[in-house]
Amino acid sequence: MNQYQNPFQPTAGHPEDEPPPEPQSSLLMPRIGAFAADMFCLLILFFLANFLIFSQNPGVTQELEQFTEEMREFREAPDSGAPEPTLSEEAQRLIQITYAVSLALVLLYFMMSEAFTRGASPGKLLFKLRVIRTDPGQAHAPLPLGATVMRSVIKGISLTLAMTMQPLMLLLLFNYFFAFFTRDRRAVHDYLARTKVVASSDIVSYDHSSSGHGSAD
DSSP states (O other): OOSSSSSSSTTOOOGGGGOOOOOOOOOOOHHHHHHHHHHHHHHHHHHHHHHHHHHOOOOOOOHHHHHHHHEEEEEHOOOOOOOOOOHHHHHHHHHHHHHHHHHHHHHHHHHHHHTTTOOOOOHHHTTTEEEEEEEETOOOOOOOOHHHHHHHHHHHHHHHHHHHGGGGGHHHHHHHGGGGSTTTOOOOOOOHEEEEEEEEHHHHHHHHHHTTTOOOO
């Protein structure tokens, strides 16, 4: 500093003049742990919903148990000449209701939690993660409703399809395993919603630094 320079004026290249760094995407292991915790919560909700649905229809419950046993016997002896077991229309209707309720639970679970906790489902809160926007300069801004809905719909559809144990469950694997092969660890729903998952500590420090109250060291 020369004798004509104001000692209280920040010099060029000072860290306070630099824009705060963007939070980096979370590591895979915390995300896997958060996903497992969310699935545990959803399984409890699924169990309660199924219990309420089928407890009102004990006859259908018995039919499903008998159908499962008959299908096992049919697959063990497909050449026995016995007809393939079928379900009644009432049982099929309840199964469809179960899938619809499961999809609704997933949508509400993620949309409500991410809307009221600034981007953190219960599993993400447990592992100190948070969903943020990837738009430049918007990392600390609340998630828009469209992004929350987009993320929840894609996850809800893929999870519900996975419950059917059909080839369509590959959509679930593609959605989540996509994060294993991308540099920023974003799943398909992250790219479509323009979001990413970061550690809560990173976004807190980013909010703090962006507010202009950085340390004076």
